[in-house]
Amino acid sequence: xxxxxxxxxxxxxxxxxxxxxxxxxxxxxxxxxxxxxxxxxxxxxxxxxxxxxxxxxxxxxxxxxxxxxxxxxxxxxxxxxxxxxxxxxxxxxxxxxxxxxxxxxxxxxxxxxxxxxxxxxxxxxxxxxxxxxxxxxxxxxxxxxxxxxxxxxxxxxxxxxxxxxxxxxxxxxxxxxxxxxxxxxxxxxxxxxxxxxxxxxxxxxxxxxxxxxxxxxxxxxxxxxxxxxxxxxxxxxxxxxxxxxxxxxxxxxxxxxxxxxxxxxxxxxxxxxxxxxxxxxxxxx
Amino acid sequence: xxxxxxxxxxxxxxxxxxxxxxxxxxxxxxxxxxxxxxxxxxxxxxxxxxxxxxxxxxxxxxxxxxxxxxxxxxxxxxxxxxxxxxxxxxxxxxxxxxxxxxxxxxxxxxxxxxxxxxxxxxxxxxxxxxxxxxxxxxxxxxxxxxxxxxxxxxxxxxxxxxxxxxxxxxxxxxxxxxxxxxxxxxxxxxxxxxxxxxxxxxxxxxxxxxxxxxxxxxxxxxxxxxxxxxxxxxxxxxxxxxxxxxxxxxxxxxxxxxxxxxxxxxxxxxxxxxxxxxxxxxxxxxxxxxxxxxxxxxxxxxxxxxxxxxxxxxxxxxxxxxxxxxxxxxxxxxxxxxxxxxxxx
Amino acid sequence: xxxxxxxxxxxxxxxxxxxxxxxxxxxxxxxxxxxxxxxxxxxxxxxxxxxxxxxxxxxxxxxxxxxxxxxxxxxxxxxxxxxxxxxxxxxxxxxxxxxxxxxxxxxxxxxxxxxxxxxxxxxxxxxxxxxxxxxxxxxxxxxxxxxxxxxxxxxxxxxxxxxxxxxxxxxxxxxxxxxxxxxxxxxxxxxxxxxxxxxxxxxxxxxxxxxxxxxxxxxxxxxxxxxxxxxxxxxxxxxxxxxxxxxxxxxxxxxxxxxxxxxxxxxxxxxxxxxxxxxxxxxxxxxxxxxx
Numbered sequence: 001x002x003x004x005x006x007x008x009x010x011x012x013x014x015x016x017x018x019x020x021x022x023x024x025x026x027x028x029x030x031x032x033x034x035x036x037x038x039x040x041x042x043x044x045x046x047x048x049x050x051x052x053x054x055x056x057x058x059x060x061x062x063x064x065x066x067x068x069x070x071x072x073x074x075x076x077x078x079x080x081x082x083x084x085x086x087x088x089x090x091x092x093x094x095x096x097x098x099x100x101x102x103x104x105x106x107x108x109x110x111x112x113x114x115x116x117x118x119x120x121x122x123x124x125x126x127x128x129x130x131x132x133x134x135x136x137x138x139x140x141x142x143x144x145x146x147x148x149x150x151x152x153x154x155x156x157x158x159x160x161x162x163x164x165x166x167x168x169x170x171x172x173x174x175x176x177x178x179x180x181x182x183x184x185x186x187x188x189x190x191x192x193x194x195x196x197x198x199x200x201x202x203x204x205x206x207x208x209x210x211x212x213x214x215x216x217x218x219x220x221x222x223x224x225x226x227x228x229x230x231x232x233x234x235x236x237x238x239x240x241x242x243x244x245x246x247x248x249x250x251x252x253x254x255x256x257x258x259x260x261x262x263x264x265x266x267x268x269x270x271x272x273x274x275x276x277x278x279x280x281x282x283x284x285x
Numbered sequence: 286x287x288x289x290x291x292x293x294x295x296x297x298x299x300x301x302x303x304x305x306x307x308x309x310x311x312x313x314x315x316x317x318x319x320x321x322x323x324x325x326x327x328x329x330x331x332x333x334x335x336x337x338x339x340x341x342x343x344x345x346x347x348x349x350x351x352x353x354x355x356x357x358x359x360x361x362x363x364x365x366x367x368x369x370x371x372x373x374x375x376x377x378x379x380x381x382x383x384x385x386x387x388x389x390x391x392x393x394x395x396x397x398x399x400x401x402x403x404x405x406x407x408x409x410x411x412x413x414x415x416x417x418x419x420x421x422x423x424x425x426x427x428x429x430x431x432x433x434x435x436x437x438x439x440x441x442x443x444x445x446x447x448x449x450x451x452x453x454x455x456x457x458x459x460x461x462x463x464x465x466x467x468x469x470x471x472x473x474x475x476x477x478x479x480x481x482x483x484x485x486x487x488x489x490x491x492x493x494x495x496x497x498x499x500x501x502x503x504x505x506x507x508x509x510x511x512x513x514x515x516x517x518x519x520x521x522x523x524x525x526x527x528x529x530x531x532x533x534x535x536x537x538x539x540x541x542x543x544x545x546x547x548x549x550x551x552x553x554x555x556x557x558x559x560x561x562x563x564x565x566x567x568x569x570x571x572x573x574x575x576x577x578x579x580x581x582x583x584x585x586x587x588x589x590x591x592x593x594x595x596x597x598x599x600x601x602x603x604x605x606x607x608x609x610x611x612x613x614x615x616x617x618x619x620x621x622x623x624x625x626x627x628x629x630x
Numbered sequence: 631x632x633x634x635x636x637x638x639x640x641x642x643x644x645x646x647x648x649x650x651x652x653x654x655x656x657x658x659x660x661x662x663x664x665x666x667x668x669x670x671x672x673x674x675x676x677x678x679x680x681x682x683x684x685x686x687x688x689x690x691x692x693x694x695x696x697x698x699x700x701x702x703x704x705x706x707x708x709x710x711x712x713x714x715x716x717x718x719x720x721x722x723x724x725x726x727x728x729x730x731x732x733x734x735x736x737x738x739x740x741x742x743x744x745x746x747x748x749x750x751x752x753x754x755x756x757x758x759x760x761x762x763x764x765x766x767x768x769x770x771x772x773x774x775x776x777x778x779x780x781x782x783x784x785x786x787x788x789x790x791x792x793x794x795x796x797x798x799x800x801x802x803x804x805x806x807x808x809x810x811x812x813x814x815x816x817x818x819x820x821x822x823x824x825x826x827x828x829x830x831x832x833x834x835x836x837x838x839x840x841x842x843x844x845x846x847x848x849x850x851x852x853x854x855x856x857x858x859x860x861x862x863x864x865x866x867x868x869x870x871x872x873x874x875x876x877x878x879x880x881x882x883x884x885x886x887x888x889x890x891x892x893x894x895x896x897x898x899x900x901x902x903x904x905x906x907x908x909x910x911x912x913x914x915x916x917x918x919x920x921x922x
Contacts (some may be wrong), residue, residue: 012721013716014712014713014715015727017708017709017712018709018710018713018728021705022731022734025781025785026738028750029745029747032753033742033746036749091643091644113844116848116861118847118883121868121878122658122659122661124868125661125665125666126657126658126661130670130872131661132668133661157654158654161654178366178368178369179371182369182371182427183371183382185356185361185362185363186430187358187434188383188386189357196385196386197373215736221739222847222850222861236739236741239741239742239745240741240850240854243748255745259741259742259745259746260742262739262741263737263738263739263742266736266737267737270736270737
């Protein structure tokens with residue numbers, strides 16, 4: 001009994017600093033977002049009071065355009081990364097060369113984290129207005145601009161593709177040879193095997209991977225900020241702008257309302273992703 | 286339905302998996318393929334299922350060569366080692382999978398699946414997913430799935446190897462009962478000799494891609510035709526002896542007839558089972574008991590002979606009292622023909 | 631085994647996919663290098679690289695970032711390791727709580743997090759200017775070593791570090807190690823330090839690397855709170871010295887790669903984490919760029 005109490009006490013003591021830290025470093029900002037989003041800012045005409053107008057503003061006009069732009073960019077680049085990442089992951093996982101496999105996986109680990117500033121500059125050097133490919137291939141004359149929606153898609157793929165490979169490779173490896181053979185043994189053709197076994201088994205991982213990629217693209221800020229400034233309207237750049245004071249007087253708290261929008265989307269992503277991941281882990285473990 | 290392997294050869298790179306296998310499984314019998322890992326037993330089974338193609342030789346079903354029939358059109362239901370159930374389908378849907386591939390209607394699929402699950406003793410598990418069932422239950426469902434298309438041959442690829450000992454025994458009895466009930470020709474691959482001897486009508490012992498001996502369990506045990514079979518099936522003692530070349534061998538001071546290859550002469554190993562070795566307490570005996578293990582009706586003695594050879598002897602437990610560890614003893618063999626093998630130089 | 635023709639088909643297909651992917655991933659890197667050494671009007675020159683050390687603010691911002699990274703790693707491991715060990719050893723009921731707490735930051739993208747931080751920082755002057763707490767608010771925003779960034783980076787690293795450590799602990803069976811050490815006469819503290827932690831080397835290294843990589847590349851929080859860590863500095867010089875900023879970007883990628891190798895090598899000799907555990911840990915690398 002005593003030792004049980006002691007160990008429980010010890011467990012509590014060991015966990016307490018983490019909880020305390022999260023309460024301060026995560027809880028306080030969360031409270032600030034939640035309260036700020038629903039109050040007028042300090043410099044507003046009528047003083048500080050509760051309001052829904054920040055939230056209303058955050059889904060109208062230029063902000064709505066930015067929200068829509070973020071959703072479009074994330075949905076499209078995540079879709080492309082999924083469609084291209086699966087064959088790539090399949091090629092890697094079915095490779096007989098262990099060295100190639102390990103090399104690609106660790107390269108993916110680095111490249112998936114290569115988002116942000118260095119990535120932006122690498123693409124500026126490659127496909128920007130004075131970029132090596134742009135000048136050597138005369139892309140500008142053909143209407144190419146890196147600082148556009150499609151330019152961002154090309155750049156985002158650079159970290160989304162490796163991310164997809166990292167996410168889906170374990171699932172592809174989890175597909176058992178026994179399933180293919182059992183399907184064949186039960187009279188399934190190769191096509192029927194993919195249609196009725198492999199794809200349904202992979203579906204949670206694919207969908208989960210897609211949602212995760214969407215979330216990553218949606219939350220990304222640095223890449224776009226360093227590359228295109230705000231020439232492509234994105235929700236993250238709107239928040240950054242609003243934080244830097246580029247808003248009308250009295251609308252300082254709109255940034256917080258926009259943050260609530262982001263949290264809602266990110267929360268929805270996790271709410272879809274986590275159960276899918278659980279199911280896939282159960283099937284493919 | 287008769288299945289015949291004829292002069293099958295198959296290599297994977299430098300390793301020879303099958304090196305001229307000839308073997309026949311008769312209508313309605315359960316034939317076990319037994320051997321150490323790498324002996325080619327699984328390759329032979331997978332050829333029958335259509336997952337491997339022989340380099341040369343033929344696989345005949347009822348006299349017809351099926352080498353060119355693709356895997357999904359062969360009339361052979363297969364049960365795999367483990368975890369081969371489709372994880373996204375319920376037990377009933379797993380069983381009905383083959384019917385769905387053949388575009389059988391939903392109502393008929395359901396009733397057939399229910400019937401098969403009943404057959405393997407899991408009627409109430411139709412709606413469970415594989416991860417909700419134990420390993421033994423999963424293999425029962427896999428068995429039902431293999432039987433769903435009413436195959437002419439049932440193939441079992443070590444279906445019990447991943448299960449607990451108790452479940453293993455239960456399920457192998459169940460497989461045997463079903464197989465006899467359906468009178469379906471069955472090929473059963475295993476590396477477990479007890480499993481093979483207790484379930485099969487005939488056991489084919491394989492080694493290095495060839496057949497060593499194919500016989501009923503009792504014959505295989507009592508009169509193994511080669512030293513390899515003798516040692517692989519059951520426990521076997523090797524006693525040093527001297528063969529005279531005229532069909533007799535001298536061992537433990539006795540002269541016994543040689544079974545099989547009588548021409549061997551010189552130093553040989555004489556192969557005898559523990560239950561054929563008798564040990565009696567004898568103060569002047571040159572052998573010494575080093576360990577005893579009680580097995581119920583019999584007690585297994587480990588005895589060191591004067592020259593250091595270790596012999597295992599099973600004697601009735603009621604006679605073992607004077608033979609504790611450390612006791613002196615005399616070891617004798619019954620007057621029966623014995624198997625010998627020339628001693629490796 | 632597939633037949634020969636079949637196999638050749640598979641190889642061809644795989645080769646094509648690998649070639650296209652290789653092109654897409656290598657061309658920007660190659661072009662970046664070319665861009666920095668082949669300057670229009672000057673021809674081949676290494677001045678972009680030689681100029682890095684002399685560029686104003688380079689050393690300051692890099693040192694600041696490295697200090698922040700070190701502090702963040704210490705804080706992350708210091709918070710997580712005891713909590714996770716306790717959850718494994720004595721209080722399994724804490725595990726779901728820990729998982730939820732450590733996953734919470736995934737729901738708040740870094741831009742939103744920084745909005746929250748700036749909201750909190752505004753409370754200081756607004757409500758607390760007459761209390762001693764105000765001094766704390768000033769101190770955490772000291773530009774020489776902004777503690778507030780360490781706090782934010784720690785929050786952002788928690789999900790990654792948590793998964794890396796959790797996967798590592800799952801792979802080595804901490805409980806048995808602990809019991810074995812205790813039964814050999816080790817005190818609980820000794821058992822943790824001499825039996826458990828050495829076996830978690832790989833996981834600790836992995837968590838440390840993930841945290842380090844995150845801090846090295848972090849731009850959003852630093853920029854929006856008005857500090858000048860490394861990534862912010864790169865963007866700052868990008869406007870005036872394009873070659874230089876690309877050169878620094880190339881170097882920082884190489885640096886990340888080198889660090890990954892160092893950490894992998896340091897984590898390897900004593901513990902070989904099974905492949906399956908690694909595969910599970912790999913998605914832990916995942917939401918990293920949301921920090922970017």
